[in-house]
Amino acid sequence: MSDSDPDSNTDRVALAFSGGLDTTVCVPLLEEEYGYDEVVGVTVDVGQPAEEFAEAEATAEALDLEHHVVDATEEFADLCFEAVRANASYQGYPLGTALARPVIAAAILEVAETHRCTGLAHGCTGKGNDQLRFEAVWRDSDMEVIAPVRELGLTRGFEQEYAAERDLPVSGGDEGNCSIDTNLWSRSIEGSELEEPGHVPGEGIYEWTAAPGEETLEIEVGFENGYPVSLDGTAMEPVELTEELNELAGAYGVGRSDIMEDRMLGLKVRENYEHPAATVLLNAHEALEDLVLTREERAFKKRVDHEWSEKGYQGLVEAPLMRALEAFIEETQTRVTGAVTVRLEGGQARPVGRSSEHAVYSAEASSFDTEDVTGDIEQADATGVAKYHGFQERLADATDRK
Numbered sequence: 001m002s003d004s005d006p007d008s009n010t011d012r013v014a015l016a017f018s019g020g021l022d023t024t025v026c027v028p029l030l031e032e033e034y035g036y037d038e039v040v041g042v043t044v045d046v047g048q049p050a051e052e053f054a055e056a057e058a059t060a061e062a063l064d065l066e067h068h069v070v071d072a073t074e075e076f077a078d079l080c081f082e083a084v085r086a087n088a089s090y091q092g093y094p095l096g097t098a099l100a101r102p103v104i105a106a107a108i109l110e111v112a113e114t115h116r117c118t119g120l121a122h123g124c125t126g127k128g129n130d131q132l133r134f135e136a137v138w139r140d141s142d143m144e145v146i147a148p149v150r151e152l153g154l155t156r157g158f159e160q161e162y163a164a165e166r167d168l169p170v171s172g173g174d175e176g177n178c179s180i181d182t183n184l185w186s187r188s189i190e191g192s193e194l195e196e197p198g199h200v201p202g203e204g205i206y207e208w209t210a211a212p213g214e215e216t217l218e219i220e221v222g223f224e225n226g227y228p229v230s231l232d233g234t235a236m237e238p239v240e241l242t243e244e245l246n247e248l249a250g251a252y253g254v255g256r257s258d259i260m261e262d263r264m265l266g267l268k269v270r271e272n273y274e275h276p277a278a279t280v281l282l283n284a285h286e287a288l289e290d291l292v293l294t295r296e297e298r299a300f301k302k303r304v305d306h307e308w309s310e311k312g313y314q315g316l317v318e319a320p321l322m323r324a325l326e327a328f329i330e331e332t333q334t335r336v337t338g339a340v341t342v343r344l345e346g347g348q349a350r351p352v353g354r355s356s357e358h359a360v361y362s363a364e365a366s367s368f369d370t371e372d373v374t375g376d377i378e379q380a381d382a383t384g385v386a387k388y389h390g391f392q393e394r395l396a397d398a399t400d401r402k
């Protein structure tokens, strides 16, 4: 990392930098097409595999790019655990890429500010969601926002040619040409032959999950106020717990999804995801809520969770609506303390036991084996309710028959 000492006339732009083709091509383009004197590459750690940092470092060095790496893993993990409290998923996708973007964008903005940049750039295309998520954060600053790939209408073919012409350091590392986005919460796989919705993906696209087999394993996840806090009785911090569960549940093939996803712009895309830890934690959390929340809370929270997920997908995690939804969620989570046993089997993470001191449940009251409900409510008391039930339907039926 070399932070040269530019004079105040030097125009510097901070670039969201991964070392992949898009962002590598952006480096010379920001100088040539946008007139910046210096590009500052910023890579934000949200739990990508180590090779990605090695690739970013190596590419930055070869480009002689000033490069900063910022660790936002814990902050990202905390946001993922807020997502657990909101049972968050969008069309079956637990939002790994989506939730990481505002965290990454904020970290880059901070680097840009401390390193005298006046512009911010990303390598996202004009077709996806990430451009919107990044810019929603950046456009709340005075910086110039630049999206070279979108603005110059670049295609992958053009980028490859341009990189070859200029001898830019782009390594293959493209995993069968699919576009991969990995962080602590999920691994997103799209593009190439997966773009054909009828194409059945081979095992080769999966890296976090083994093909589901016959073996099973029971694990216990502990929750406090809706936050996952332990695994099999051992207290763990969010990053550690998530990493551990990705390994553990991934081995049982848990957390694969293959969906048709409606992007914000309206384009549909075929997406494949791997998210073992997210699946375990989301399933376990909901199972515990089922035990401790009242029927009305469960029903209403589904609507709140849905709205949280929509905003999460949009990357608008700081929206006023989010604060309001989270106030409701916070109130409900005061009782979501307890433990859930989850069985990992055949690619599923199935809750098979739950316990909490806040259970809104009385075995004695509900049991088929006891005569009365409580001391002063007996079975026969339901007769009045049974007489009323369906009253309007019977009236409607009578008028139909007239």
Ligand code: ARG
Pocket: 097, 098, 129, 130, 179, 180, 181, 188, 189, 190, 261, 269, 271
């Ligand atoms: N469609 C997902 C989203 O917008 C994930 C995109 C992941 N990107 C990738 N290169 N695979 O959140």
